Amino acid sequence: MSATTIPSRAFRERPKESWLAKLFDSKPFLVALCLLPCSGLLIVFMTYPLGLGLWLSLTDTTIGQAGDFVGLDNFISLFDDQIFWNAVGYTIFYTAVATSGKFMLGLWLALLLNHNLPLKAFLRAIVLLPWIVPTVLSSIAWWWIYDPQFSIVSYVAVDVLHVSDQYFDFLGSPWAARWSLIAANIWRGIPFVAITLLAGLQTIPPSLYEAALLDGASGWQKFRRITVPLLMPILSVALTLSVLFTFSDFQLVYAITRGGPFNSTHLMATLAFQRAIPGSQLGEGAAIAVSMIPFLLLATMVCFFGVGRRKWQQGGDND
Amino acid sequence: MANVSIRNVRKRFGSTEILHGVDVEIDDGEFVILVGPSGCGKSTLLRMIAGLENISSGEIAIGDRVVNNIAPKERDIAMVFQNYALYPHMTVRDNMAFSLSLTNASKAEIDEKVGRAAQILGLNPYLARYPRQLSGGQRQRVAMGRAIVRDPQVFLFDEPLSNLDAKLRVAMRAEIKELHQRLQTTTVYVTHDQIEAMTMADKIVVMNAGNVEQIGAPLDLYDKPNNLFVAGFIGSPAMNFVKGKVADGAFTAEDGTILPLPPSAAGQDGRPAVYGIRPEHFRLAGDGLPARITVLEPTGSETQVMAHFAGTPIIGAFRERIAAKPGETIRVSVDPMAAHVFDGATGQRIGA
Numbered sequence: 001m002s003a004t005t006i007p008s009r010a011f012r013e014r015p016k017e018s019w020l021a022k023l024f025d026s027k028p029f030l031v032a033l034c035l036l037p038c039s040g041l042l043i044v045f046m047t048y049p050l051g052l053g054l055w056l057s058l059t060d061t062t063i064g065q066a067g068d069f070v071g072l073d074n075f076i077s078l079f080d081d082q083i084f085w086n087a088v089g090y091t092i093f094y095t096a097v098a099t100s101g102k103f104m105l106g107l108w109l110a111l112l113l114n115h116n117l118p119l120k121a122f123l124r125a126i127v128l129l130p131w132i133v134p135t136v137l138s139s140i141a142w143w144w145i146y147d148p149q150f151s152i153v154s155y156v157a158v159d160v161l162h163v164s165d166q167y168f169d170f171l172g173s174p175w176a177a178r179w180s181l182i183a184a185n186i187w188r189g190i191p192f193v194a195i196t197l198l199a200g201l202q203t204i205p206p207s208l209y210e211a212a213l214l215d216g217a218s219g220w221q222k223f224r225r226i227t228v229p230l231l232m233p234i235l236s237v238a239l240t241l242s243v244l245f246t247f248s249d250f251q252l253v254y255a256i257t258r259g260g261p262f263n264s265t266h267l268m269a270t271l272a273f274q275r276a277i278p279g280s281q282l283g284e285g286a287a288i289a290v291s292m293i294p295f296l297l298l299a300t301m302v303c304f305f306g307v308g309r310r311k312w313q314q315g316g317d318n319d
Numbered sequence: 320m321a322n323v324s325i326r327n328v329r330k331r332f333g334s335t336e337i338l339h340g341v342d343v344e345i346d347d348g349e350f351v352i353l354v355g356p357s358g359c360g361k362s363t364l365l366r367m368i369a370g371l372e373n374i375s376s377g378e379i380a381i382g383d384r385v386v387n388n389i390a391p392k393e394r395d396i397a398m399v400f401q402n403y404a405l406y407p408h409m410t411v412r413d414n415m416a417f418s419l420s421l422t423n424a425s426k427a428e429i430d431e432k433v434g435r436a437a438q439i440l441g442l443n444p445y446l447a448r449y450p451r452q453l454s455g456g457q458r459q460r461v462a463m464g465r466a467i468v469r470d471p472q473v474f475l476f477d478e479p480l481s482n483l484d485a486k487l488r489v490a491m492r493a494e495i496k497e498l499h500q501r502l503q504t505t506t507v508y509v510t511h512d513q514i515e516a517m518t519m520a521d522k523i524v525v526m527n528a529g530n531v532e533q534i535g536a537p538l539d540l541y542d543k544p545n546n547l548f549v550a551g552f553i554g555s556p557a558m559n560f561v562k563g564k565v566a567d568g569a570f571t572a573e574d575g576t577i578l579p580l581p582p583s584a585a586g587q588d589g590r591p592a593v594y595g596i597r598p599e600h601f602r603l604a605g606d607g608l609p610a611r612i613t614v615l616e617p618t619g620s621e622t623q624v625m626a627h628f629a630g631t632p633i634i635g636a637f638r639e640r641i642a643a644k645p646g647e648t649i650r651v652s653v654d655p656m657a658a659h660v661f662d663g664a665t666g667q668r669i670g671a
Contacts, residue, residue: 207404210371215418216392229408
């Protein structure tokens with residue numbers, strides 16, 4: 001029976017396609033359709049705000065009043081603004097010092113965690129804690145730690161250990177506040193660096209260290225000649241991300257000092273917010289935010305190309 | 320160059336003993352292969368010689384020096400790892416020069432030694448390449464080059480050919496053997512492949528479950544295996560075993576087949592025993608014992624026959640081309656001089 005029905009089906013003419021079927025058979029349409037959810041999100045939440053920021057920076061908009069196009073006036077006035085330049089200087093200092101601190105301590109922690117320690121999984125989970133806690137919450141905790149009267153550090157140093165006879169002034173003077181914020185930022189950034197580098201360390205085959213041991217390498221030589229070069233690719237990615245996060249940091253500083261005392265701890269991001277929202281000068285705030293872009297691009301380039309992909313990683317012949 | 324003595328060496332991981340007292344004497348310039356199935360402790364023993372594992376008890380001496388408490392780098396050994404352990408971020412030249420560069424050797428000395436090793440191994444065209452730009456065989460050679468550059472007293476090889484394809488393995492086998500003949504450096508080589516052991520070694524150490532089963536020259540192990548394990552491990556296809564007992568100056572298989580005993584194994588009446596015959600020691604004989612063929616494998620140079628013989632499946636290898644088909648019966652005889660008899664209880668060889 002089936003032998004007679006199948007041929008007649010096979011030769012049956014295809015029904016005429018509706019316009020909808022044709023549309024869904026068209027490759028360009030399908031590509032666009034599949035890209036839509038992702039590109040839509042990116043456009044709405046990334047491209048639009050960025051474009052709006054760029055536009056605002058060229059206007060004199062204030063809150064509640066649509067502004068006019070003023071060209072580069074905002075940037076020109078920022079050029080003579082000492083508070084802006086202080087913020088730029090502190091942002092660079094903050095990024096440089098905090099990133100170095102994070103990487104030194106993070107690498108050290110990663111090396112420790114890479115050993116066979118008891119409770120290894122538990123320790124690794126603990127290390128991640130500062131990263132898991134929302135920054136605003138941990139910032140408030142730091143705010144208490146740095147409090148002039150109720151600081152636990154001061155309490156321990158003065159009332160318990162008696163190594164000092166007066167309470168520390170963490171946030172009261174510019175440089176003390178700057179270093180305090182950097183310390184809090186380092187604390188918060190270490191887990192990211194440590195876990196990333198730990199992942200990198202675990203990709204290095206143990207036999208390389210055994211070979212180096214037989215070749216006569218000391219611990220330091222193994223670290224310098226094997227670990228560091230093999231860690232470079234992942235280190236450069238972690239470094240780039242860390243520099244970006246630190247440079248555009250906002251929460252920590254705004255939660256602890258709000259830029260004070262005397263605007264001494266303003267980062268570019270906090271200054272931009274300060275001017276734009278509490279100060280209602282949207283145009284000027286946007287201009288400060290836009291000024292971060294060249295710094296971020298430069299930092300990314302340096303990190304990425306300076307310590308990025310190495311020749312030995314690339315495949316193929318190059319002779 | 321130096322001899323290596325392994326004296327009553329034991330290795331424990333926690334309460335588990337991996338090596339149960341191993342004794343091996345390796346002469347100066349000898350090529351010794353440690354062979355055995357996975358988990359027999361051969362790699363652990365090699366790593367103990369290298370200093371990558373500590374020695375739970377007993378001692379290992381290289382030359383006249385007991386090295387139990389000497390750091391790996393002071394032992395004057397070089398090791399080739401199974402995965403080669405080449406430094407991926409260094410060129411072939413830097414890989415080979417690494418050990419020298421750590422000792423602050425002069426550039427001229429490094430160039431000279433690396434040049435010599437590259438010359439020996441034919442690596443000159445590849446000195447500027449990175450490991451990932453090399454084929455498996457070339458990487459293998461770089462790993463050996465790194466060992467040669469150090470000019471050590473002992474070379475250690477840890478399954479160096481197991482990552483290569485079959486054809487390359489045969490080629491590298493010959494290359495390593497030739498290298499040893501040229502350099503005459505004492506070599507300890509670990510493998511699970513008995514063919515590698517048979518073809519390359521001056522002396523084979525057969526290990527099983529943390530014990531040394533037998534030590535000897537390849538053909539000695541082949542001709543006179545001490546026990547059932549060695550008899551079954553060395554040789555391919557493996558030796559055939561027929562269970563039964565010795566009775567009335569002959570061997571009686573469990574199904575009643577009578578097989579001739581070698582003279583040295585006679586006079587052990589009533590003892591349960593295992594009769595061993597290598598595949599090539601069967602002969603076609605019109606008046607022989609029946610063997611019912613299950614599979615025939617003609618290879619051209621010989622014919623391998625899987626058959627049912629004396630109540631046991633066996634493999635025979637015949638020079639003759641056999642016209643019989645599976646299911647048919649051929650008649651084969653066994654040369655008593657080539658047969659092996661093992662104690663049924665202990666597995667030890669009976670007779671010389």
